[in-house]
């Protein structure tokens with residue numbers, strides 16, 4: 301069987317950083333293949349090579365046996381490769397139909413073609429067909445994208461990938477076969493069907509229900525012979541949906557094989573006889589093993605105890621919300637968080653969790669109620685003086701827009717809230733800022749060229765570590781953490797949970813919002829659940845189960 305995708309010796313460097321250092325990868329037709337690796341291992345870079353966003357410095361890409369040179373995203377698309385990024389690429393003010401057919405609008409045939417008139421009937425049909433394929437017929441075709449949920453928007457992106465290859469839509473660009481290509485008849489044509497769908501952390505903003513729907517859609521695509529490359533730090537998900545996996549480490553493929561204990565309908569094919577040279581993976585195929593051995597391969601050590609068992613004692617009340625109302629959310633929230641306590645907040649997306657943190661931190665104004673910090677009512681007219689000086693810090697869930705200055709260095713981002721520490725005779729000591737940044741990079745295992753590197757050049761997970769590191773460096777008394785481990789690998793998660801536990805042991809008050817229920821259950825002392833803007837129930841963690849948390853959130 302000819303592999304759907306075969307990568308051999310892919311190399312990609314950014315200046316002195318060798319992001320990919322000879323990656324080999326084999327993906328079979330109709331297979332879901334998980335790409336697993338630590339933050340900065342090279343996963344996104346590899347996917348960008350496949351989507352035509354980056355040109356590799358060396359290596360060979362073969363799709364269905366055909367060698368390709370993907371010089372830009374249009375060529376990749378024309379070859380039947382679609383990439384769905386974590387941050388969706390949709391036009392918010394255009395309708396569902398317009399987004400699904402964006403850039404591929406069918407025009408009339410004959411004399412009207414030259415006018416560029418869009419054939420609205422065909423355009424609508426292409427959207428209807430694509431949505432039907434994904435069982436998403438209930439999404440209204442004329443609604444602007446901005447009115448859809450994140451999960452629906454993701455489906456529109458996948459529908460676009462499906463529709464692009466539909467015969468109803470014309471495309472003008474085909475992938476360029478390399479000069480060494482041997483079989484010109486195999487060159488993907490202008491309407492090459494979707495062959496490979498790449499999903500980068502697709503569930504990071506999805507609820508459980510939406511995740512299950514996504515998995516159903518993936519199964520449908522598999523039935524049509526479409527291969528899926530699935531990148532996620534949620535290893536349980538990989539285990540559930542993937543047939544096989546490849547582990548990347550420091551830009552190299554260090555192992556691949558059948559996903560152990562997969563519950564996928566397609567049985568793993570690792571042990572089937574290999575029929576041709578093409579079918580032989582360049583990365584040694586390992587027999588089905590435990591997830592522990594895959595994690596070891598990924599981080600280079602065992603991650604035996606993910607959640608720390610650190611004693612911390614509940615002290616005085618650090619922070620109180622009394623009947624707090626936002627302009628739309630939250631609604632009448634009352635709660636208190638103590639020193640030495642980790643308070644978890646669960647709930648569905650849109651339930652008012654983030655709005656509560658923002659109201660607490662003074663980013664959004666309150667419609668009613670009071671926030672009391674260290675026994676003093678926070679002054680709403682001057683949140684900066686009363687709240688920030690009280691050493692309250694927030695890690696925003698929106699890292700790119702609110703959490704970091706992407707064009708500034710790691711050092712500037714990490715130290716900016718405590719610049720006074722580095723002032724020497726009216727000047728800033730950049731060497732000391734850099735030294736502090738190096739220390740934190742080591743503690744949080746940040747992969748970067750150095751403190752001077754622009755933070756926008758780091759992998760997503762490493763950016764997140766610096767956003768969290770800034771609060772740790774600031775030495776806040778009260779830490780508000782909104783999805784702090786989103787996009788973070790399992791080894792680093794363990795380090796962050798350890799940090800959170802140590803902070804609680806030092807008497808800090810911590811509020812942790814997370815959509816990842818095992819994390820809340822593993823780390824928190826108490827958990828409150830939000831539903832439709834209200835804090836509906838608070839219990840000690842040992843009185844919650846995942847099922848109870850979900851039931852309370854709905």
Ligand SMILES: Nc1ncnc2c1ncn2[C@@H]1O[C@H](COP(=O)(O)OP(=O)(O)OP(=O)(O)O)[C@@H](O)[C@H]1O
Nearest residue numbers: 314319339340341342343344345757758759760761
């Ligand atoms: N445009 C760029 N400029 C400089 N370095 C880059 C650029 N893009 C990626 N890198 C570097 O390449 C390496 C691999 O990054 P990549 O984003 O591929 O990792 P990743 O495995 O996707 O990580 P994560 O799980 O955190 O998303 C990192 O060291 C990163 O800093």
